[in-house]
Amino acid sequence: MLPEQKSPKQPISVLVVLHDADHNILLLERADRANFWQSVTGSLEQGETPFQAALREVAEETGFVLQNHQLHDCETQVVYEIYPHWRHRYAAGVTHNTEHWFRAQIATGSVPKLTEHTAWQWLPRVQAAELVFSPSNRDAILALP
Template identity: 50%
Template structure:
């Protein structure tokens, strides 16, 4: 069962292009890097791990600036995904991060079917979750 605590990592470039990933289990759902915390893992550690697993970008080796927004948001888990959580769990606590890269790069997909580097305003429009859209929107300002 998944732990109802996760990270969101919005990856974008200095030129204002954001990375979005298309989910394998819902081809209409586009998102930034996300993932549940594992037992004994801090949100920061989960963010580093999820970025590596979902994109192939090694934050530690490349010494990249992962920024903890020091913000947690609670949201309702989509009914489609609730079976992955313990019985009765309907909400998730999300820790939010951003990662700025010098430029776009190739992504090594493992958990998604496609990726796009989009201007921030287009990424806001395509992102499927409200929390993801909010962080992207803040980056446009």
């Protein structure tokens, strides 16, 4: 029996900025890249809407189960070039991704249960924006109202 092949990732993703009432930002360190800090991110699964993906990714990456009313659609999408070292996850020839931005306010000092990351930290908004590796993540943090 042949091993089951994973389907390529869809080039449509979500970015979810988790913040507290004082606009401190929860950042996660990628397991596959040391010192790559980011907000919650992930690609859509087959048949999933960006809103559904955002709820799922927050639960998977942090253990926080958000209610629909807690998740705010920022109504912003950005298209960016996929880093070459991650293109193998997508179908041949795919070089760009469309990212949908969301945000959610959670309790100050909430402690995530990490499953896909190696570390977490709460930082003030400007400091968090300076630390994230993704320009779109930086822009999403700075765009918080």
